[in-house]
Amino acid sequence: MLRKQLMENRLRYTYFIMCFLNFTMIVFISSIIYITTKRICDMQEARTFLSMIDYLPKDPMHSMILSITAFVALLIVMRLRLKLHFETWQLVLCFLVESGLCLLIMERLYFSTNSILLLMMADLLTYITSNTYRFFFMVVLVTFYLGANYDFLSARVSMTSFYDYINCYNSFVKSLLLSVQNTLASLNIIVFIIYMVFLVQDKINENKRFLALNEELQSLNEQLKEYADIREKMGETRERNRLAREIHDTLGHTLTGLSVGLDACVLTCELDPKATRKQLSVLSETARRGLKDVRRSVDKLRPDALEHYTLKVAIDKMIKEFQEITDVTIHFVCHLPKLTFDSDEEEVIYRIIQEGMTNAVRHGHATKIYISIAKEENTLILIIEDNGIGCENIKPDFGLHHMQERIELLKGNIRFYGSSGFIIIAEIPIREGLEYD
């Protein structure tokens, strides 16, 4: 139990050990400086000491307080970065503040230690998830780490050395102090390495877990797809069954009635033409009702808009929606007082306009579309024109083939011109006089 807990939190514990080591290092160095300064003054050797050093040290008590405060502040900032989810600029700001605090601590300890940077590195590597930032921060930190040591810096700027303080003691104390300092530094590096090992291990474990989860997800996904296929097939079958039932119920019923009725008429036409005529008119009524039923059934397969609105409203609505989702301006002109046709004709008109607009935007990259509907005798003329790039060689793809098919069903014809913009001219013969309610 304890072991498991230890394993789970090992990264945190190592981090705490690093914090503790760094704190000890700061306290150790700053108190050595403080105690030695006091000792030098007590022994009246300040003037001699000054002629031995390269640069005047700062007030030792002040340095001690400042470096410890800066360390605490550093821990708080790191904690904040972990708890609050910062945005990029806040992260960079955080990084700058942390580096500033590290620099302050190191400067106050005369760059005798740079182990504090290892703590910052460990923290950054753990909590910065973006690879780019991690790389950027690490480059800065490593440069820092290489540059921020006394031997490197003192060759460039004159500065106080911690070793000047150590040199005030006899060789026994000197070696003792140096070994404590070196041990602390080495321990810090070792703990840093252990931390890194744990971190990498954790990352690998996490990756493994992700991989396993991913596989599971994939298999679930496939199952879901299969299930969806089945659903679709089932839906299709159900729809087919429904259609079959519908046809059977309506058309079958009507046709059966008609054929029986007609058979009867064949027999009775000679004997009783009057009754036959009456019968025929009944049959005609039945046929018409059947047709209405069929039409109602077919209506259920029509586009939604047409099902609920008139053609005019449906087209207006479609154009409005189309303009909303694209940047094109559409001018729709209708030269007819009303647009009411047979539903199959309405559907073809609706579909051609829909397809034409889609093509104009998708292939012609048009920004303006003109649509006009007019009637010449019994032929409805639909023109869709755009200011797009047009098309020199018109191929029957782009859904044009589809339009052609639809038009042919209604015995109309359709022409396409692609030299300047794209123009679709469709002529549809309208079945007039057949008014259906």
Added chain:
Amino acid sequence: MKQKVIAVAAAFLLIVSILLYMTYQKNKPITLTFGMFAGSNWDVPNGESYKIIDEVVERFERKHPNVKVEYVSGLQKSDYSEWLSQQALKGNLPDVFMIRSNDLSTFSDIGIMQNLNSYIHKDDAFDKAAYFTPSYQSGTYQKKQYALPYESVPTLMYVNRTLLEKEGISLPSDNWTWADFYDICRRVTKDTNEDGALDQFGVYGYGWQNAVASNGATVFNAEGTKATLSDERVYEAIEFTRRLEELNQGMTPTSEMFDKGQVVFCPMRFSEYRTYKPYPWRVKKYSSFEWECIPMPAGPQGDNVSELDTLLMGMAKTSQHKDLAWEFLKMLSYDETTQEDIFAYSQGVSVLKDITNSKTVSRYLQEDTPGESAFKLDFFNKTMEHAIPVNKFSDYDQAMSVADSEIRRLLSTDEDIKTMVNTLQSKLDILLQN
């Protein structure tokens, strides 16, 4: 409505408190600290060392009403360097402090002293030409002005006039030479009581360094990176010193002999003259004979130049009130009232040309010693302007003691000077480069 009133009241309170705070900050008493030692820098008795400073502080506080100047009293000159170093180590440096010439290089090197160049540059009321050049240069280190001079003393040649008159020799002129010097020494060195041992000497305390300086040469270069001994003028100076010593036939005159009137010449700081010429100290020393001071004798390639020791005043790099510190520094170093007080209460001379000239020096001496015949100090201006500032770099003491012991040994032998000095030169160069 009520909220509006509260908001306005809050804003008003805020503005008033900001204003009050600003006024407080502006009028907040500032304490400027000053580090000094008691007594004279020139190792002569001085009972009035606080008087000048107290007056400067009073005038400064009158000029800057919200500033208070504090200083630690009772520090001795011998403890002063240590005290200042301890303050520096504890981060407790005074804003402005006295600095002795042998501390300047170390303290500048390790960043205790504020480089004053920018203050000098931007202060229109300050002109370095008002100072005697050597005095001003005493505060220069590696081309930066780290301190301003406060008071200087040149080294002059003291002459036992009584003894000279007894020997029938007139006082040398102000531009006398080594030849005159050697001639007088040769004539006065004798055994007066005929006990077989010499008991009357020409000079006491004239070292090879004096000869080098008056022959236009130096021991080290200005940066303290090389010795400059391999020079014809240095060989001449050492040769001359050796000849002078040979006159004594192996005997060494002492300072008591000069005090007793058995020695004609002795190089001494002008502060001795200022102290022992007038009462009350006059009765204590050199009372058995009449004495006078004249410039140092000139070498064949040099001039009648003296060494000039200067007490400096500097500003701490860590000072929180640098502008005020600069004003205070100027009041100590550049203010005519303060500098005139140096004549009244100290034994050095003012570092300002307008204050110190042959006439004023004579007048002050006259005031000190009524009844004395007129002082013959016409050479004083020239001496001050051409004096050589004590140039002490960080390793000066060590290098100088090596050079001194080697050359002293050389003086008492008849080894070849050129060879020995060249060897010494290489030795010193190695020492200085480390």
